[in-house]
Amino acid sequence: MFMHDLGLALQSMRRHPVLSALMVLAIAAGIAASMITITVYHGRAGHPIWWKADKLYAVTLDTRDPDTANAFSGLTRHPEYPPFQVTYRDAKALYRSDIPERSVMMFRSNRVITPERKGERPFATAVRVTTADFFAMFDVPFLYGTGWSRADDDAPAPIVVLSKYANDKLFGGRNSVGRSITIGDRQFRIIGVIDAWLPQPKFYDLNNSGFDLPENLFMPWGWTEALRLPSGGSTSCVRSNAKVGSFEDLLAQDCVWLQYWAELPTAAQRERYQRFVDNYVTDQKQYGRFPRPLNNRIVNVDEWLKMYDVVGDETRIQVAVALMFLLVCILNTFGLMLAKFLKAAPISGLRRALGASRIDVMRQHLVEVVIVGLLGGALGLALSFFGLQAMRAINSRPFPGMDDNPARVAIQQSLTNLDFQMFAVALALSLLTGVLAGLYPAWRVGKLAPSSFLKTQ
Amino acid sequence: MEIRALLSAMWRSRTGPILVAAQVAITLAVLVNVGYIVQLRLHNVAEPTGLDVPNIFWVVSQSYTPEYNHAVTVQADLDYLQSLPGVIAAATTSHVPQGFGTSSLPFAADPTVLEKGGGVPAFIYFGSEQLIQALGVKLIAGRAFDAAAVRPPAADGREMFGGWSSEAVITKNLADKLFPNGDALGKTLHAGLVNKPATIVGIVETLQHAPAMGRAAEFFRTGVMLPAIAPGPNTAYLVRTQPGRRDATMARVEKEMGDMQPGRYLASMEPLATTLDRQRLSQRSSIVTLSIVAVFVLGVTMVGIVGLAAFTVATRTKQLGTRRAIGATKFQILRYFLVENWIITSAGVLVGAALALAVGIKLSEIYAMPRLPLVYLVGGIVTLWIVGQISVWIPARRAAAISPATATRTV
Numbered sequence: 001m002f003m004h005d006l007g008l009a010l011q012s013m014r015r016h017p018v019l020s021a022l023m024v025l026a027i028a029a030g031i032a033a034s035m036i037t038i039t040v041y042h043g044r045a046g047h048p049i050w051w052k053a054d055k056l057y058a059v060t061l062d063t064r065d066p067d068t069a070n071a072f073s074g075l076t077r078h079p080e081y082p083p084f085q086v087t088y089r090d091a092k093a094l095y096r097s098d099i100p101e102r103s104v105m106m107f108r109s110n111r112v113i114t115p116e117r118k119g120e121r122p123f124a125t126a127v128r129v130t131t132a133d134f135f136a137m138f139d140v141p142f143l144y145g146t147g148w149s150r151a152d153d154d155a156p157a158p159i160v161v162l163s164k165y166a167n168d169k170l171f172g173g174r175n176s177v178g179r180s181i182t183i184g185d186r187q188f189r190i191i192g193v194i195d196a197w198l199p200q201p202k203f204y205d206l207n208n209s210g211f212d213l214p215e216n217l218f219m220p221w222g223w224t225e226a227l228r229l230p231s232g233g234s235t236s237c238v239r240s241n242a243k244v245g246s247f248e249d250l251l252a253q254d255c256v257w258l259q260y261w262a263e264l265p266t267a268a269q270r271e272r273y274q275r276f277v278d279n280y281v282t283d284q285k286q287y288g289r290f291p292r293p294l295n296n297r298i299v300n301v302d303e304w305l306k307m308y309d310v311v312g313d314e315t316r317i318q319v320a321v322a323l324m325f326l327l328v329c330i331l332n333t334f335g336l337m338l339a340k341f342l343k344a345a346p347i348s349g350l351r352r353a354l355g356a357s358r359i360d361v362m363r364q365h366l367v368e369v370v371i372v373g374l375l376g377g378a379l380g381l382a383l384s385f386f387g388l389q390a391m392r393a394i395n396s397r398p399f400p401g402m403d404d405n406p407a408r409v410a411i412q413q414s415l416t417n418l419d420f421q422m423f424a425v426a427l428a429l430s431l432l433t434g435v436l437a438g439l440y441p442a443w444r445v446g447k448l449a450p451s452s453f454l455k456t457q
Numbered sequence: 458m459e460i461r462a463l464l465s466a467m468w469r470s471r472t473g474p475i476l477v478a479a480q481v482a483i484t485l486a487v488l489v490n491v492g493y494i495v496q497l498r499l500h501n502v503a504e505p506t507g508l509d510v511p512n513i514f515w516v517v518s519q520s521y522t523p524e525y526n527h528a529v530t531v532q533a534d535l536d537y538l539q540s541l542p543g544v545i546a547a548a549t550t551s552h553v554p555q556g557f558g559t560s561s562l563p564f565a566a567d568p569t570v571l572e573k574g575g576g577v578p579a580f581i582y583f584g585s586e587q588l589i590q591a592l593g594v595k596l597i598a599g600r601a602f603d604a605a606a607v608r609p610p611a612a613d614g615r616e617m618f619g620g621w622s623s624e625a626v627i628t629k630n631l632a633d634k635l636f637p638n639g640d641a642l643g644k645t646l647h648a649g650l651v652n653k654p655a656t657i658v659g660i661v662e663t664l665q666h667a668p669a670m671g672r673a674a675e676f677f678r679t680g681v682m683l684p685a686i687a688p689g690p691n692t693a694y695l696v697r698t699q700p701g702r703r704d705a706t707m708a709r710v711e712k713e714m715g716d717m718q719p720g721r722y723l724a725s726m727e728p729l730a731t732t733l734d735r736q737r738l739s740q741r742s743s744i745v746t747l748s749i750v751a752v753f754v755l756g757v758t759m760v761g762i763v764g765l766a767a768f769t770v771a772t773r774t775k776q777l778g779t780r781r782a783i784g785a786t787k788f789q790i791l792r793y794f795l796v797e798n799w800i801i802t803s804a805g806v807l808v809g810a811a812l813a814l815a816v817g818i819k820l821s822e823i824y825a826m827p828r829l830p831l832v833y834l835v836g837g838i839v840t841l842w843i844v845g846q847i848s849v850w851i852p853a854r855r856a857a858a859i860s861p862a863t864a865t866r867t868v
Contacts, residue, residue: 019764026757033750065574072563072578075673077825112521112690121722122521124691185523208557230614237650240563240574244650245619313824314743317494321747324487325754328480332761335476339768394742397735444472 002367009368012344019340020372023333027376027433030329032383033322034429039388039422041319043415044210044311048199049138049301052263055101056137057270058304059094059260061086061281062295064238081307082295083238084206085256093280095131099273100262102137106130107224107258108205108215110232114182115170123403125166126232127183128205128215129224135161135192137263138204143167145177145192148220156222161192165405166216183217184227194218198407200414201310203301205259207233210310211411216403231257254289262298274298326433333372333437341365341445352450362446366435369442373434381418381426388416463797473765474801477758481805481841484758486812489837490820491751493829498744501670502737507663508554509593512545513697513729514707515553516714518721520690525720527610527689533718535585538694541709543702546590550695551583551617551687554592554666555733560618563649564681566635571649577634579627579679580666583617583687584695589626591695592664592682597629599642599659608685621653622683631679632660646681655683668736671825691724703728755840759848762802766794766852770859777856778863787857794853795846802845806838813837 013020049056062082073079086094091105109129114122134140135147144167148159160181167176176190194214201210223229228247237244239254250257264270277296284290299307341348348361392412467474518534520527531549538547552558563576570576582588589601606624611617625646632641645654661682669677687693698706707726715723770777777790817829 022760022764026760029753029757033753037746072561075578075676077672112519114521122519124519124521124724184521228613240571240649242650243652244615246615247613249619250615314739317820318743318746318750321487321491321750324483325750325757328483328487328754328757331476331480331483332757332764335473335480335761336764338472338476339764343768343771391742394738397738440472 005364005367006371008364009371012340012368013371015344016340019336023336023372024376024379026329026332027373027430027437028379028383030322030326030433031377031380031426031430032387034319034326035380035384035418035422035426036387036391037315037318037322038425039384039418040391040415041311041315042422043417044201044315045305046200046414047301047305048201048203052139053301055263055265056301057262057264057273057298058084058301059086059262059277060084060297060299061090061277061290062292063087063090063254063256063290064292065240066291077309078307080295082297083236083256084307085234085236086258086260087254087256088251088258090280090284091258091260094260094262094277097273097276099269099276100264101269102133102263104131104134104137104204104261105221105258106134106205107231108207108233109229111183111217113166113170113217116182125217125403126213126215127217127219127229129219129221129229131221133263134218135194137261138199140197141195143193143195144175145190147192147218153221156220156226158186158188159191159220160188161194161218162190163194163214163216164196165213165403165407167193183219186227188219196407198410198414200411201305203305204261205233206305206308206310207259210305210308211415213405213407213411225251233257264298270298326429330433330437333433334441337369337372337438338441338444341441345445345448348445349448349450352448358446362442365442365445366438369438370431370434373430373437376433377426377430380430381423384426385418388418392416459793460796463793463800467797467800470769473768474797474804477761477765478801478805478808480758480761481802481845482809482812484754485806485809485837485841486816487754488751488840489813489833490816490829491747492837493817493833494820495744495747495751496833497670497826498740501668501674502740502744504665504668505663506555506665506733507592507594507661508665508729509697510730510733512700512703513591513593513695514703514727515550515556515729515732516694516696516707516710516726517724518692518694518714518718519724520721522720525689525718527692528686530718530721531585531610531686531692534692534694534714537714537717538696538710539587541706543698543706545697545699546587547694547696548585548588548591549686550588550591550693551581551614552666553693553695553729553732554582554664555668555729555736559666559677561676562651562681564631564635565647565649566644568647568652568654571647571652576649577631577679578676579631579681580677582680582682583622583685584682585686586684588682588684588695589659589661591697593697594661594664596626596659597662599626599657601626601659602682602684603658606684610686611688613688617685617688618651620685621648621651622655622685624658624684625655626659626661626682627657628664628678628680629660629662630675631681632657634679648681668740695729755844758841759844762798762845762848763852766798766849767855769794769797770852770856774859774863777859778861781859781861782864790857790859791853794849794856798845798849798853799842802841806841809841810834810838 060082095103095105107129109127110124111127112122112124131153132148132150147161180187180189202212235255235257237255242253242255243249264273278294281290281296396412560581561578563578565571565576586602586604586607608620611620636644641657644657646657647654664680665678667677813834821828
């Protein structure tokens with residue numbers, strides 16, 4: 001039965017090869033445009049730590065001036081959001097709470113590593129200065145060794161954790177735990193090496209770019225003051241009465257430059273923590289701080305990525321335009337199918353007169369529609385594959401002074417990756433296109449009375 | 458003309474025309490808005506940066522050992538770079554224009570504005586004596602930095618901010634905003650947060666720190682340049698050469714400069730033109746992607762119009778022959794199809810115009826861009842009318858060519 005329908009459908013397509021090809025091409029173009037843009041969207045909108053979706057929370061406090069018409073407020077789309085980072089003193093105050101299972105305060109800095117081997121050039125690299133819970137909180141996999149304990153944070157121990165890239169570069173990938181490394185003008189002992197770890201977007205700190213590599217060095221929190229480490233990310237002084245001038249000012253003033261995360265597995269903990277944070281802020285008001293109404297947002301990873309708008313306008317506009325295009329393609333195929341079916345209606349009329357049921361006629365036409373849809377989908381998928389390859393090539397141009405970390409390529413790949421989910425989307429889109437475009441024409445043709453076609457025109 | 462007959466014929470087989478009208482409507486909405494968005498991006502990409510882009514390169518020196526002496530190294534580097542043949546100017550800069558990273562503060566003519574949290578936000582460059590010349594920006598009033606005003610390197614970035622500078626060169630838009638009477642030169646510029654004044658000694662026409670659209674566009678064109686040398690451990694130098702000598706100078710610097718001072722290496726180096734290209738890459742790719750899709754949308758709609766007309770011609774061959782047989786001229790047949798298409802397109806355009814405006818208003822709200830100018834809508838409507846007539850031309854010609862004898866044949 002199906003083979004018969006297939007045969008009839010192919011026959012019908014052969015009868016109008018140009019028209020059929022046009023329909024397939026239109027669908028292919030629509031699917032390709034949609035798939036390319038949806039794939040990029042999918043890559044950008046990824047949830048890098050979905051298994052902890054309801055456990056990890058970024059903490060933000062509204063430290064800003066009372067005046068809503070702040071000098072910089074006109075530059076943002078959401079002036080109601082509190083600053084995305086916290087001040088040094090607030091981070092330290094929040095860190096005292098034992099409500100969260102784990103807490104992390106941290107920032108990105110830059111240091112220069114001098115390799116032991118003679119003749120090798122020193123290189124500057126990004127460092128994450130963080131409290132101990134970082135590794136357990138974000139499920140960072142270790143290749144060798146471990147992270148450090150909270151005790152190592154307070155009186156900072158000269159220990160570091162390396163990224164896999166740094167370990168490959170400095171020690172040829174061998175187990176370097178226990179070896180020492182020169183950072184700036186100091187010796188640090190390596191206590192752990194992280195395995196390949198590439199959360200995309202780099203949710204835990206979205207300052208420099210949403211799609212960036214994790215740092216190559218991880219250093220205990222206490223080194224912030226000991227080494228007077230500058231922030232390599234964004235620093236923003238959010239009160240007009242803040243005084244900027246020295247490192248001590250930065251620590252004491254209302255300047256935000258730290259990321260703060262808390263792990264709150266239960267709803268009860270979250271409520272308690274929100275109360276704790278609000279109480280802290282209310283208490284601080286007596287010192288003239290936090291002049292605005294309470295606006296402390298404790299947000300999960302999803303909301304956090306939305307606040308930073310990691311997906312971006314450009315991507316959204318492109319998806320919208322591509323989907324409109326697909327809609328035009330569907331309407332177009334709809335019209336052409338209808339014309340084609342009605343033109344060939346006398347043949348269907350003959351089949352009806354010879355005993356084929358209305359359902360038979362409809363099914364035969366639907367098979368044709370689905371074939372056109374699937375052919376268009378397959379061609380569209382191939383086109384989008386090449387389109388994404390081209391995009392990847394264009395976006396992979398290196399920056400001078402950038403390290404040769406192969407993970408950079410992986411980031412571009414993750415943003416243009418036609419994975420299994422995307423194949424499913426393509427299949428669904430092409431079937432949907434075919435059915436939307438062809439259901440009505442097939443039904444129309446099935447509905448026609450056979451007698452009307454057996455007469456002359 | 459036979460408008461009533463035409464309408465009634467269309468009404469009898471209305472699905473096709475409705476589909477084509479719907480395509481036209483969506484096409485118009487896409488075309489108009491994409492056209493506008495692309496135009497805004499093209500404008501943004503082509504926006505003057507004020508910089509002497511083709512003749513500038515930047516180089517970053519990175520220190521790593523205690524033997525490195527920042528003050529000595531910076532002076533030696535500047536002397537070396539300025540001594541090179543073909544170099545017009547060389548200066549340190551706290552930020553590479555069109556690179557990444559921004560420092561900014563609110564500025565005002567009156568310090569009390571800043572105390573209330575107000576002021577005009579502007580980006581800041583700290584640089585050595587020849588910064589203005591090395592950027593290649595056009596000085597429209599006053600002068601560049603005075604050698605005596607350049608502050609020696611601070612211990613770190615914060616102290617550089619805290620120490621500030623006695624004089625400043627600012628962009629014209631900031632001067633106009635703070636001193637609407639046009640008398641900014643010689644006046645005092647107050648900076649928020651650092652709470653420091655500086656005398657405005659020069660005004661430059663344009664300096665764009667980064668290409669941006671929407672809310673931040675103006676901010677990235679509003680700048681303050683101050684004479685102070687940035688602290689280590691890494692130092693960026695801007696070098697501007699005579700036309701055509703950039704690449705030779707870069708090659709020489711790459712070979713010589715790194716080893717001239719102990720304890721540092723040249724971490725990175727790039728022509729400014731490359732940096733600028735990279736900054737505009739996403740804009741460019743967006744322009745290409747959107748334009749391709751817009752052309753495709755139009756193309757598919759054309760296919761739809763041709764398809765519908767061809768179908769009408771094919772199914773009405775006999776009627777058309779009859780019309781010819783009873784006296785209709787070829788021109789009348791042709792006109793029939795052209796008018797039919799015009800009516801369908803116009804119906805689509807009517808709905809499409811409303812759709813396009815709705816989308817346009819929504820977009821301008823979300824992306825803080827100016828409202829869709831009506832000229833785009835008019836342009837889109839005219840385009841679709843023309844495209845519709847062109848598309849229908851071939852099937853209409855075929856219809857007009859049908860022989861009157863067809864009427865006498867049976868199928």
